[in-house]
Amino acid sequence: GESVGLHLPTLSVQEGDNSIINCAYSNSASDYFIWYKQESGKGPQFIIDIRSNMDKRQGQRVTVLLNKTVKHLSLQIAATQPGDSAVYFCAEKKRAGSYQLTFGKGTKLSVIP
Amino acid sequence: NAGVTQTPKFRVLKTGQSMTLLCAQDMNHEYMYWYRQDPGMGLRLIHYSVGEGTTAKGEVPDGYNVSRLKKQNFLLGLESAAPSQTSVYFCASSYGASNTGELFFGEGSRLTVL
Numbered sequence: 001g002e003s004v005g006l007h008l009p010t011l012s013v014q015e016g017d018n019s020i021i022n023c024a025y026s027n028s029a030s031d032y033f034i035w036y037k038q039e040s041g042k043g044p045q046f047i048i049d050i051r052s053n054m055d056k057r058q059g060q061r062v063t064v065l066l067n068k069t070v071k072h073l074s075l076q077i078a079a080t081q082p083g084d085s086a087v088y089f090c091a092e093k094k095r096a097g098s099y100q101l102t103f104g105k106g107t108k109l110s111v112i113p
Numbered sequence: 114n115a116g117v118t119q120t121p122k123f124r125v126l127k128t129g130q131s132m133t134l135l136c137a138q139d140m141n142h143e144y145m146y147w148y149r150q151d152p153g154m155g156l157r158l159i160h161y162s163v164g165e166g167t168t169a170k171g172e173v174p175d176g177y178n179v180s181r182l183k184k185q186n187f188l189l190g191l192e193s194a195a196p197s198q199t200s201v202y203f204c205a206s207s208y209g210a211s212n213t214g215e216l217f218f219g220e221g222s223r224l225t226v227l
Contacts, residue, residue, distance in 0.1 A: 034215065043117075043203050043218030044156070089155060100171065101216065103148075103156040 012110045019077040021107045023090035026071060032093040034101065035064060035075045039086045047075070047088075077109075085111045115139055119204050119219035126194045126226045134189040134222050136204030144207045145187035146171070146216065147179060149200040156203065162187055194226045 013019045025033070031052040036044035050057045050064045050073075057064050063076040073090050087108050091101040117138045126132055136145065143164050148156040158171030162181040176198060178190045187206075191198060201223050205216040 041221075043205075043220050044216075045218070046215045049215065100158060100161065102158075102172075105153060105155040 009105070010108045010110070012112060013080050014112050015080060015082060017080055019075075019080045019084065019109060021075045021077075021088050021109065023073040023075075023104055024071060025073060025090075025092050027092065027094050028068070028071065030092040030094050033064070033066065033073050034091045034093075035062075036089045036091060036103075037084075037086045038089065038106070044089060080109075080111050082111045082113060085109055117204055117206055117217050117219035119202075119222045121222060122220065123223050124225070126191075126224065128195060128226060130194050131190070131192050132194065132224075133191075134202055134204075134224075136187045136189070136206075136219060137185055138187075138204075138206040138217070139185065140206060140217065141184070142206035142208055142217070143184075145181065146205045146207075147177070147187065147189045148203045148205065149173065150203060150221075151200050159189065159202075191224075194224075196226045198224065199226045200224060 034049040035047040037047050038044040048059045048062050048064050050066050055066055061078045065074045077084055087106040089103050089106045091103045093101055120135045124132060146161040147159040149159055150156050157173050159177050160168055160171050160174055160179040162168050165181055165184040168179045168181055180188045201221045203221050204219045207216050
């Protein structure tokens, strides 16, 4: 089975609220994690990444948190906007030097105006 | 820059027919990848290439072949299409020397096998 998964397949949030999308991974050797956003009919787009030697990384309106103790990754989106509606995927790189990413199944985020 | 371009965007095949999906990137990336995306399955790696003239198997390579004759192009072939290959196919590319894993994706090619 897949080592990268998601706690919730769908998430609905009110516009302006914060969103939290979760991801669990099982490979403790994974050293790099990425979040992608996929809008309907388009290819995935890079949002933010984090290395295993970090706990937190912030971007514009987005924050990724990594908890290696429980093998959990989360993406926080501040002040969610209608344009944030999409499917969000986490992906992991399972070993150093590898360029292969393993993707989770995705969480669909719907923003209610 | 166009980024990653896939052709065709849509195709319908009959079982047993063959076809080739073309991926072109203009970012001078060393690494290129073919993924398939099925409902509820996320993206699964079919084949990838770490440079011109090289190819390697990914997670689900059976029924597909690839070629990387030129650095900017990565072709995905189906020799004898099966209904199980109905999917959306995504090509991606990345910097080879970088230690990040950011992939740049194309818009996808939707294939239906009847």
